[in-house]
Amino acid sequence: MKQFPQFLTKPILFFAVIATVSCGASIANADSKDYDLPEHITEVYNGKEGEFRIDADVEVISSDVYTGTVIFSDISLEKGKLLYGDIEKWEITDEIKDAEALKYDNENIYLYKLNDTHQFYFDTPNNVPADYDIGIAAANNLATEAVNLLELNAEIQGPVAEYDDPKGIYSYVLRGKIQDIPTVYMSEVPSIGSLEITGQNYSYLQYGNNLHIENQEKAELLDFEEILDKVQLYAEAGYIKIPDHMSITNISLGYYIELTSEHPRFFPVWNFQVPSLIDGSRFMWGQNADDLFYINAVTGVLVKVIA
Numbered sequence: 001m002k003q004f005p006q007f008l009t010k011p012i013l014f015f016a017v018i019a020t021v022s023c024g025a026s027i028a029n030a031d032s033k034d035y036d037l038p039e040h041i042t043e044v045y046n047g048k049e050g051e052f053r054i055d056a057d058v059e060v061i062s063s064d065v066y067t068g069t070v071i072f073s074d075i076s077l078e079k080g081k082l083l084y085g086d087i088e089k090w091e092i093t094d095e096i097k098d099a100e101a102l103k104y105d106n107e108n109i110y111l112y113k114l115n116d117t118h119q120f121y122f123d124t125p126n127n128v129p130a131d132y133d134i135g136i137a138a139a140n141n142l143a144t145e146a147v148n149l150l151e152l153n154a155e156i157q158g159p160v161a162e163y164d165d166p167k168g169i170y171s172y173v174l175r176g177k178i179q180d181i182p183t184v185y186m187s188e189v190p191s192i193g194s195l196e197i198t199g200q201n202y203s204y205l206q207y208g209n210n211l212h213i214e215n216q217e218k219a220e221l222l223d224f225e226e227i228l229d230k231v232q233l234y235a236e237a238g239y240i241k242i243p244d245h246m247s248i249t250n251i252s253l254g255y256y257i258e259l260t261s262e263h264p265r266f267f268p269v270w271n272f273q274v275p276s277l278i279d280g281s282r283f284m285w286g287q288n289a290d291d292l293f294y295i296n297a298v299t300g301v302l303v304k305v306i307a
Helices: 077-083 136-149 224-237 281-285
Strands: 014-018 026-028 034-036 040-047 050-060 066-073 090-093 099-104 110-114 120-123 154-157 169-178 192-198 201-207 210-218 248-258 265-275 289-296 302-305
Touching (some): 040 224, 050 224, 050 265, 136 154, 136 169, 136 192, 136 201, 224 289, 248 289
Parallel strands (some): 050 248
Antiparallel strands (some): 026 034, 040 050, 066 265, 090 099, 110 120, 192 201, 265 289
């Protein structure tokens, strides 16, 4: 019996959402007053374990920021059938453990959803010759068609693995989003997905956590200077630190989502990033910066330290 890793064997704990649109912008706060932001911040604090340096652009998602709740939705296997060949040739199979699974025409092509999760997979190993190159433009069109066909709330990033993939294979990151706000990978939660195109066909697709806003209300943000004061306090106390010889190079406003006893709630956070410490991170996650910590943009509380 074919077995695949089950990424979501435990409840989702949390993940963050972030997108960047403009610099030095104004945000419409809940009190209807404009919230002006600097384009760039340069600061040096005396951290508990050495200098804490910030030399960062400040980027925001939009002029409107909200808090609220979200819901997760599944991706239909019926829609997934359209990704490959004749939809009548898909048959139920028990070859994949703990999953609702289909197999295509007795070939090694699978479409499946792990039980009790929102994870969705489409896997077609070695189904097309790898040396047939349709070009980036055509591959991009296929990637867009897949996202639209499955009705994924996802942004397509890529191709992202040019240095690693053989010619004719195009790999993409699918970054989940709420409305137009893309998500970032965080902790052990696979809040993003991946898509691979080989030749003229889809050869692999994995996606989970399709998100939809349930309700929302305008957020009232702390003044940005107060946020920086909090950063200084956290650095001096040793709660946050920066890898040696590095600086924070990007500060972005985004959304943080966490589970509650009811529906997951989202709220705005300031995301502080350093240049990536992981070789190939652009291939893995479609970004070249690492999240260091998040600060609640409404309360100033340190929400999560990543590194």
